[in-house]
Amino acid sequence: MTTWLAGARTDARTRTMLDAAERIADLQTIVVQGSYSDGTASAGTHAGGGALDLRTWHLTTLQRGRLLLALRTVGFAAWYRTKAQGFDPHIHAIAIGCSDLSPSARAQVADYYDRKNGLANDGPDDGPWMRPIKTWEQYQADQNEDLPDTGTPDDDGDDDMATPEDVWGYENDGVVPNTDAFGVLVTTMAKADVAADKADYATKQLNSVAAGVSALSKALRDNGVITGAQHTAVNAELSGGGVPGLPR
Ligand SMILES: [Zn+2]
Numbered sequence: 001m002t003t004w005l006a007g008a009r010t011d012a013r014t015r016t017m018l019d020a021a022e023r024i025a026d027l028q029t030i031v032v033q034g035s036y037s038d039g040t041a042s043a044g045t046h047a048g049g050g051a052l053d054l055r056t057w058h059l060t061t062l063q064r065g066r067l068l069l070a071l072r073t074v075g076f077a078a079w080y081r082t083k084a085q086g087f088d089p090h091i092h093a094i095a096i097g098c099s100d101l102s103p104s105a106r107a108q109v110a111d112y113y114d115r116k117n118g119l120a121n122d123g124p125d126d127g128p129w130m131r132p133i134k135t136w137e138q139y140q141a142d143q144n145e146d147l148p149d150t151g152t153p154d155d156d157g158d159d160d161m162a163t164p165e166d167v168w169g170y171e172n173d174g175v176v177p178n179t180d181a182f183g184v185l186v187t188t189m190a191k192a193d194v195a196a197d198k199a200d201y202a203t204k205q206l207n208s209v210a211a212g213v214s215a216l217s218k219a220l221r222d223n224g225v226i227t228g229a230q231h232t233a234v235n236a237e238l239s240g241g242g243v244p245g246l247p248r
Contacts, residue, residue: 001028008034011049014095017074017136018052025070027063030055032090035100045105050098054091056080065189067091069128075136077112079126085119092118097135128189210238 002018008031010018022029033053037046045051056064064080071078071093078093094105094112101109108118113133117123134142214235221231 003028003030004034005030005032007037008032010035010052011098011100013136014050014052014098017076017095018071018093020074020136020139021067021070021076024073025063025067027059027067029067030058044102045092045094045108046102048098048102048105049100050095051102051105052076052093052095054093056090061193062190064091065128065193069189072128072130073134074139075134077109077118079117094118095136096133097137214238 002015002022010031014035018029018031031052032055033046033051035046035049035051037051038044046053054067056067059067068078068080068091071091075096076093077096078091081087081090081092083089094101094108096109096112098105111118111122112125115125115129117125217226217231217234220226221228226234
């Protein structure tokens, strides 16, 4: 059951899509901003139909990933909006093909098809990528097509469930048995999240150490302890490690 915060509403098609995504993700969604809303924070994107903002702080990383994937599966252009991007973290979702989208929501759907993040910075889509992207109607048609007609689920020869490769664009390395593709997707997504966070932290630490070494070298040069050439050599070493923007 979806919880709608005061004043949050949307059109019938979008509501049906959200219900379907909620069933797939197997969790409770909370709509903090719906459609036909003129929230100044969202630059008119929610002014028409098809737009939803979902709360995420009550979800684990895994649940959040599952919800994002489920929303995309049923035909939303959905992104996790982060603090780093300047947001109070939430999932922002636009129902692809809604006839009543605001111009800015329509532009975001175009961005989604272009594998972009739908933000002013024109950044890449942070996933998970759907291959191919489907509308609600295409998703439903596929569900019907996949109904068994001989009692054998896969008698049509194609897999009913997306593989990690389908969605992520790379192959399951075989470490995780691919018995439950959906579970593998979600786990992979969570692991990627953690790995990205760690890599980001490590890079920051490295940059901070390098900046310290460079500043020390500069002070030694300024005080005549080492030569300018030696200081330049130190910086060249540091930059060789991929550290940008050091003081010269
Ligand atoms: Zn939004």
